Amino acid sequence: MEQLYKDLAAVYEAMYYTFVDYQKEYTFYSSLFKKYQKENLLEIGSGTGNLAAYFRENGFTYLGLDMSEEMTAIAKNKYPNAEFTVEDMRFFKIDKEVQGVVMAGRTISYLRSNKDVHNTFRSVANSLEKGGIFCFDFIDASRFIPEIAGGKKITHEAVHKGVHYIRKSKWTEHLVQGMDFHWISTYYKKEVDNLIELGKDDSIIRTFTKDELVLFLKLNQFEIKEIIDKGSYAFPTYVIVAEKV
Numbered sequence: 001m002e003q004l005y006k007d008l009a010a011v012y013e014a015m016y017y018t019f020v021d022y023q024k025e026y027t028f029y030s031s032l033f034k035k036y037q038k039e040n041l042l043e044i045g046s047g048t049g050n051l052a053a054y055f056r057e058n059g060f061t062y063l064g065l066d067m068s069e070e071m072t073a074i075a076k077n078k079y080p081n082a083e084f085t086v087e088d089m090r091f092f093k094i095d096k097e098v099q100g101v102v103m104a105g106r107t108i109s110y111l112r113s114n115k116d117v118h119n120t121f122r123s124v125a126n127s128l129e130k131g132g133i134f135c136f137d138f139i140d141a142s143r144f145i146p147e148i149a150g151g152k153k154i155t156h157e158a159v160h161k162g163v164h165y166i167r168k169s170k171w172t173e174h175l176v177q178g179m180d181f182h183w184i185s186t187y188y189k190k191e192v193d194n195l196i197e198l199g200k201d202d203s204i205i206r207t208f209t210k211d212e213l214v215l216f217l218k219l220n221q222f223e224i225k226e227i228i229d230k231g232s233y234a235f236p237t238y239v240i241v242a243e244k245v
């Protein structure tokens with residue numbers, strides 16, 4: 001598993017809390033579940049639990065699922081009353097079917113092979129009741145891969161609880177299996193004029209075209225309801241809303 005979700009989990013928590021407006025994320029996803037009248041939810045890739053409190057405080061039944069023990073420990077520590085489980089999204093089973101599944105924050109990027117996507121969508125379909133709604137976002141290959149072709153360096157900064165974090169990244173296309181990219185990043189803390197290294201992450205991240213995800217969904221009992229051009233702090237992203245038929 002990526003260092004970002006292990007040794008760097010606390011740095012993720014601090015930096016992404018600054019990058020992502022989780023209240024806005026909650027408003028976006030909850031409005032979809034309200035529109036389709038779903039209130040009993042599973043979040044896949046629940047990370048450090050930043051959506052959990054919003055869902056719980058607003059009348060949704062919520063279960064968070066994530067493979068990282070370190071990320072889930074932070075989530076549990078922040079929200080001891082919320083329910084979280086440490087599992088792999090490709091092979092999970094839940095006791096009782098839910099009405100909605102949300103997978104946000106480009107969590108799908110970690111499904112590197114087609115088999116991984118297929119297994120995950122099958123597990124999601126098995127965990128949803130008939131008519132249930134699955135919403136997830138993904139990095140749009142058709143816009144992002146041309147943007148980084150040949151390599152792109154990018155720096156992200158965040159100030160959280162008085163600490164100034166800096167992440168220096170290099171993104172390079174990695175088109176060996178699918179529309180992947182290689183993301184090498186070093187995380188620092190800035191103190192006066194010194195950069196103190198906190199750790200490194202070296203990951204292969206998958207991006208997708210809309211058509212391939214529509215096909216994976218069709219193969220797993222889903223019908224597309226909406227495709228929304230959403231964007232995120234760093235990537236061009238779409239959100240797909242699909243119904244289990």
Ligand SMILES: C[S@@+](CC[C@H](N)C(=O)[O-])C[C@H]1O[C@@H](n2cnc3c(N)ncnc32)[C@H](O)[C@@H]1O
Nearest residue numbers: 005045047066067068071088089104105107110
């Ligand atoms: C980019 S983070 C997004 C976290 C959270 N949704 C957010 O927006 O802050 C991706 C998350 O997916 C989780 N993850 C990666 N591979 C996974 C897998 N196979 N099964 C379950 N979770 C996984 C990581 O541990 C991480 O918490």
